[in-house]
Amino acid sequence: MTKEETLKMGLDLANKSTIVMCSTIDDKGFPNTRAMMKLGNQELKEIWSITNVSSRKVPHIKMNQKACMYFVDFIEWTGLMLVGTIEILQDLESKKRFWRDELDKYFRLGINDPDCAIIHFTANQGQYYHSFNIVNFEL
Amino acid sequence: MTKEETLKMGLDLANKSTIVMCSTIDDKGFPNTRAMMKLGNQELKEIWSITNVSSRKVPHIKMNQKACMYFVDFIEWTGLMLVGTIEILQDLESKKRFWRDELDKYFRLGINDPDCAIIHFTANQGQYYHSFNIVNFEL
Numbered sequence: 409m410t411k412e413e414t415l416k417m418g419l420d421l422a423n424k425s426t427i428v429m430c431s432t433i434d435d436k437g438f439p440n441t442r443a444m445m446k447l448g449n450q451e452l453k454e455i456w457s458i459t460n461v462s463s464r465k466v467p468h469i470k471m472n473q474k475a476c477m478y479f480v481d482f483i484e485w486t487g488l489m490l491v492g493t494i495e496i497l498q499d500l501e502s503k504k505r506f507w508r509d510e511l512d513k514y515f516r517l518g519i520n521d522p523d524c525a526i527i528h529f530t531a532n533q534g535q536y537y538h539s540f541n542i543v544n545f546e547l
Numbered sequence: 548m549t550k551e552e553t554l555k556m557g558l559d560l561a562n563k564s565t566i567v568m569c570s571t572i573d574d575k576g577f578p579n580t581r582a583m584m585k586l587g588n589q590e591l592k593e594i595w596s597i598t599n600v601s602s603r604k605v606p607h608i609k610m611n612q613k614a615c616m617y618f619v620d621f622i623e624w625t626g627l628m629l630v631g632t633i634e635i636l637q638d639l640e641s642k643k644r645f646w647r648d649e650l651d652k653y654f655r656l657g658i659n660d661p662d663c664a665i666i667h668f669t670a671n672q673g674q675y676y677h678s679f680n681i682v683n684f685e686l
Contacts, residue, residue: 427621431570431578438630439570439578441617442676478580482566491577514679537581540653 409536414543415452418488418536421479422449429478430457430527432494434468439476444527447506452490452534453547456506457527458514461498466525469494477529486538490547492531502526548675553682554591557627557675560618561588568617569596569666571633573607578615583666586645591629591673592686595645596666597653600637605664608633616668625677629686631670641665 409417431441442465444457455477459465469475475494480487497503500519503526507519515521531547548556570580581604583596594616598604608614614633619626636642639658642665646658654660670686 429568429580429617429619431580431615433572433576433578434630436613437572438613439572439580439615440628440630440674441568441570441578441580441615442628442674443617443619443621443626474575474577476570476578476580478568478582480568480582482582487582489579489581491573491579535579535581 409538409541409543411543411545414536414545417486417538418534419452421481421486421488422452422455425479428455428457429480430529431476431478432465432468433472433474435471440465440468447526452488453531455490455529455531457529458506458511459496459525459527460514461496461523461525466496469496469527475529477531484538487536489535490529490531491533492529492547494527494529497526497528502528548677548680548682550682550684553675553684556625556677557673558591560620560625560627561591561594564618567594567596568619569668570615570617571604571607572611572613574610579604579607586647586665591627592670594629594668594670596668597645597650598635598664598666599653600635600662600664605635608635608666614668616670623677626675628674629668629670630672631668631686633666633668636665636667641667
């Protein structure tokens with residue numbers, strides 16, 4: 409695979425995925441991974457998700473911004489690992505940009521719920537896996 | 548959910564899963580996550596997988612044993628995060644314990660392939676997610 413083909417296949421996987429595995433570092437230095445809703449992505453460079461402010465991942469992210477976002481297709485045995493930094497956005501503008509009606513079931517007070525925050529991830533590098541091939545790339 | 552019910556549901560998820568999301572820490576302190584084959588588990592306490600020795604995760608693990616294993620069921624919206632330590636086993640006894648014929652396609656020299664190593668993870672704590680409920684537990 410050329411780098412261009414890899415990035416194209418990786419982007420196809422990211423674009424079609426509604427769930428992303430988000431890994432952060434906890435207060436004792438251990439990786440913590442959990443599935444999260446993908447609200448949007450800008451190519452492979454930026455990914456947005458949503459969290460409860462009361463979640464324990466929020467203080468972890470404030471302490472350590474190093475993170476990984478991983479997309480996977482179990483049927484195709486294809487995986488895209490993106491490594492970079494993550495931040496918590498609590499401004500109304502960011503929430504408005506990604507809000508959708510189905511989020512009401514997670515946040516009782518809707519878009520103004522103080523427990524609602526946007527997660528913004530920016531990738532610096534990645535790795536794409538498909539059919540025994542691994543391709544590493546910078547972003 | 549009581550702790551007993553949580554552990555039972557988490558164990559059901561781990562037992563039925565053939566794939567696990569394995570997160571390690573790379574040489575720059577970033578979490579790296581990838582799907583891996585689950586070869587076996589001992590309750591929720593221990594998980595075994597397999598890797599190429601030539602994989603870049605091997606030197607990362609030798610440098611930093613902190614790791615996370617995550618099982619997920621996208622249909623049921625259920626996730627099990629296990630946090631603990633990880634090690635690389637290259638002795639023949641460990642390979643024999645988990646070897647299965649389908650691994651031949653990954654390792655040309657079979658069980659004696661010097662590029663084959665077993666990954667052994669031991670959990671210290673966990674978090675189980677199901678239907679808006681999050682339960683944390685020690686192991």
